[in-house]
Amino acid sequence: QWGWGGPALGVSGTVPIESYVPMMMFAIVFGLSMDYEIFLLSRVHEAWLRTADAKASVAHALEITARVITCAALIMVSVFAAFIISDNIVVKMLGLGLAVSVLIDATVVRLLLVPAVMTLLGPAAWWTPRWLDRILPHVRTEGEEQLPAEGGPRGDAPRSGARPGGGA
Structure with a gap:
């Protein structure tokens, strides 16, 4: 210019x-x-x-x-x-x-x-608020197995937007 x-x-x-x-x-x-x-x-x-x-x-x-x-x-x-x-x-x-x-x-x-x-x-x-985490879809794009109910990294079941340490 x-x-x-x-x-x-x-x-x-x-x-x-x-x-x-x-x-x-x-x-x-x-x-x-x-x-x-x-x-x-x-x-x-x-x-x-x-x-x-x-x-x-x-x-x-x-x-x-x-x-x-x-x-x-x-x-x-x-x-x-x-x-x-x-x-x-x-x-x-x-x-x-x-x-x-x-x-x-x-x-x-x-x-x-x-x-x-x-x-x-x-x-x-x-971190994702619980109410939002419940309504968001949790898709595994790579086709990996779903985590068991008690099998997350620290004992809980992390989902797509959840924290693996709990709290979401």
């Missing part, structure tokens, strides 16, 4: 940002970021149900999913960065904006902030 980096991107002079470009970027980046979030948090939740150790669950999930999230983000950054070679200014804007947004979202938010917050919250991250 102010012409910074314009010559490097093949844009001469200042160009206004089209009004729909930020909205389109938000919708696309939101969809991609939710994919990365599900990769990470589903693994954290599985480990949490197995061990009831919040810190170890986050570490285990990062060990498993960090490469997947990073590779998926790098692929999308490469695809979006390729839009910069277009002659159309709006396509260049979208490509640059999406490439930078995905890079920041995947690295800073999904691989740094979310695990840090999950670790700091500890068991409280998985």
Whole structure:
């Protein structure tokens, strides 16, 4: 908009940002970021149900999913960065904006902030009010066996949103 980096991107002079470009970027980046979030948090939740150790669950999930999230983000950054070679200014804007947004979202938010917050919250991250826990469905997506009535990590039967230490 102010012409910074314009010559490097093949844009001469200042160009206004089209009004729909930020909205389109938000919708696309939101969809991609939710994919990365599900990769990470589903693994954290599985480990949490197995061990009831919040810190170890986050570490285990990062060990498993960090490469997947990073590779998926790098692929999308490469695809979006390729839009910069277009002659159309709006396509260049979208490509640059999406490439930078995905890079920041995947690295800073999904691989740094979310695990840090999950670790700091500890068991409280998985607390669900009893009334809500009763009405929410409890689906085992990986098809693992249902836990027996008294067979949770600490003697109770944790459910999808419940704390393995009781209290939900």
